[in-house]
Every structure is written in structure tokens, then in C-alpha cells.
Amino acid sequence: MTRYTGTVTVRLKAGVLDPEAETTRRALERLGFELDDLRVADRFEVDLEADSAAAAEETVAAMAERLLANPTIHDVAVEVTEAA
Amino acid sequence: MTVAIVRFGGSNCDRDSRAALAALGLDATIVWHEDGLPADATAVVLPGGFSYGDYLRPGAIAARSPILEDVRAAAEAGRPVLGICNGAQIGCESGLAPGAFTANRSGRFQCEHVHLRVENAETPWTAAYDEGDVLELPIAHGEGRFEIDEAGLETLRDERRILFRYCDADGAVTDAANPNGSADNVAGLVGAGPAGNVAVMMPHPERATLPDLGNVDGQGVLRGLG
Numbered sequence: 001m002t003r004y005t006g007t008v009t010v011r012l013k014a015g016v017l018d019p020e021a022e023t024t025r026r027a028l029e030r031l032g033f034e035l036d037d038l039r040v041a042d043r044f045e046v047d048l049e050a051d052s053a054a055a056a057e058e059t060v061a062a063m064a065e066r067l068l069a070n071p072t073i074h075d076v077a078v079e080v081t082e083a084a
Numbered sequence: 085m086t087v088a089i090v091r092f093g094g095s096n097c098d099r100d101s102r103a104a105l106a107a108l109g110l111d112a113t114i115v116w117h118e119d120g121l122p123a124d125a126t127a128v129v130l131p132g133g134f135s136y137g138d139y140l141r142p143g144a145i146a147a148r149s150p151i152l153e154d155v156r157a158a159a160e161a162g163r164p165v166l167g168i169c170n171g172a173q174i175g176c177e178s179g180l181a182p183g184a185f186t187a188n189r190s191g192r193f194q195c196e197h198v199h200l201r202v203e204n205a206e207t208p209w210t211a212a213y214d215e216g217d218v219l220e221l222p223i224a225h226g227e228g229r230f231e232i233d234e235a236g237l238e239t240l241r242d243e244r245r246i247l248f249r250y251c252d253a254d255g256a257v258t259d260a261a262n263p264n265g266s267a268d269n270v271a272g273l274v275g276a277g278p279a280g281n282v283a284v285m286m287p288h289p290e291r292a293t294l295p296d297l298g299n300v301d302g303q304g305v306l307r308g309l310g
Contacts, residue, residue: 019191
């Protein structure tokens with residue numbers, strides 16, 4: 001078994017309204033910053049032991065599918081690295 | 085008969101629901117989610133509140149609580165299941181109903197009275213009304229914007245599963261009358277039960293049931309439980 005860290009990034013699908021991002025963008029503009037757009041995402045870092053990177057990725061992807069993201073509104077990206 | 089009102093940590097409309105059901109002569113018991121659904125439960129309410137502090141997404145963690153397996157079995161057996169507000173979010177998160185409730189278009193928590201148009205009066209939840217009736221019910225949510233893909237929305241329309249749409253006082257379904265930006269102004273819908281017996285809705289019928297509160301428009305919805 002090897003220790004891995006799975007990183008799950010959950011973001012709203014393109015086209016789904018994101019009031020949090022919009023409010024944050026406006027606040028940045030109020031501070032004087034100029035920007036074209038801003039997107040918000042959640043990142044989860046999961047430490048786990050697995051036989052291989054592929055096995056770790058499978059487990060973390062299942063976590064994302066079953067709880068961390070909602071497929072109705074979210075896209076998910078999963079990345080696995082060997083823990084330092 | 086007993087209506088089981090499922091309490092999670094952070095539920096806060098469980099006692100309101102019990103009081104409202106009692107006023108209608110419906111026996112109701114508050115059930116702690118870890119205790120499972122009682123065998124004699126004839127119907128289920130998933131009440132409003134902030135289960136698990138809205139961690140992750142509203143309703144996401146409660147929807148994975150083991151009692152939801154009992155609720156799913158009750159739904160499949162044709163027993164009435166009603167999710168209100170956070171209960172509606174739990175209903176969608178658990179797959180008992182399609183779509184998702186997410187952040188209001190305004191980015192704000194909104195606590196106000198809204199008007200709803202009855203879209204289909206041929207369900208257990210709306211049998212007390214006529215199609216086109218305009219109800220006034222309170223909302224109190226930060227994440228009540230109904231999201232669903234176009235195909236899913238088409239299915240809801242085709243199968244007449246939209247119960248209520250946000251409208252103005254005259255029953256006109258307009259963008260201005262849509263408090264949270266919900267797709268097609270959807271405020272409540274019928275979920276996955278075999279006989280239209282599962283419903284989820286963001287407005288609070290239990291807060292418009294006791295005559296002392298001056299508005300009993302919600303009574304008809306709760307009668308779907310009994």
C-alpha cells in the first residue's frame with residue numbers, strides 16, 4: 001500500500017449561474033481591480049492508502065460521484081499524486 | 085396512522101410541522117434520524133432547517149444518512165413523502181426528486197412571502213386546490229434556485245410533475261415574480277414515487293396552516309400526508 005493524495009476540484013458547470021462568483025467579482029471591482037470574469041471552485045484533498053495510483057483515483061472519483069459533487073450542477077476533476 | 089417528521093442535527097421546522105399537522109388532526113411524531121423510520125409511519129416529512137450546517141451543499145450530508153434508505157423504501161411503497169425547504173434540498177440530493185436547489189440568483193438569504201400558481205391540481209399535494217389557484221406562502225432560504233437540465237425540465241412538464249410556480253398576486257408567472265431565479269419559476273415538484281406520492285418544495289406550507297397565523301393557504305399541501 002502506498003499513500004496518495006487525491007485532489008477533487010468541484011466547479012459549477014458552464015452556464016450555471018454563480019451568485020457567489022458574481023458577488024466576489026463585484027467586490028474585487030469595488031477594490032479597484034479590473035477583471036473580465038471570475039470562477040469559484042471547491043477543492044478537496046483526500047489522503048488515503050491504495051495499491052496503485054489507479055486504485056486511489058478510482059476510490060476518490062467514487063467519493064466525488066457519491067457525495068462531493070452534484071452531477072446536476074457540477075463538473076468534477078480528480079487528480080492523484082503520491083504523498084510526500 | 086402516524087406521520088414521521090425526520091429530525092437531523094440542524095433541522096428547525098420539525099416542531100412547526102408537528103404543530104401544523106396536529107391542527108389538521110394528523111398524528112405526527114418527530115423521529116431522530118439515527119433511530120430510523122418507525123414501522124408504523126404512514127407518511128414522512130423531511131422538514132426545513134439547516135441540516136449539518138449546510139456543509140458541502142444544503143441537504144447533501146443528510147441525504148446520505150441511513151434513514152434516507154427507509155424513506156426511499158416508504159416512497160417506493162407509495163407512502164406520501166414531503167420535503168420542505170431543507171427537506172426539498174435533501175430530497176433532490178438523495179435522488180428522490182430530480183434537479184438541485186442551489187444559490188438564489190440574488191446571492192442573498194430571502195425571507196418573504198411569495199405567490200405560487202397551482203400547476204396541477206390532480207396530485208395528492210394539490211387536490212385541495214384548483215389548477216390556476218394562487219397561494220401565498222412564506223419562503224426562507226438562501227439556496228432555493230431550482231436547477232435542472234433542459235431535458236429534465238421537459239420531462240417534468242410532459243409528466244405534469246410541476247406542482248407550483250412562482251407568480252405574481254394575479255397568477256402571472258413572470259421573471260419579476262421569481263424570487264430566486266428558479267428554472268421555469270419552479271417552486272415545487274413531484275418526485276420519484278410511483279403515485280405522485282413524493283413532493284419537494286421550497287416554500288413553507290407548515291408556516292401557513294395555523295389559523296392564528298392569518299394564512300392557511302398551505303393546509304392543502306399538508307393534507308397530502310393524511
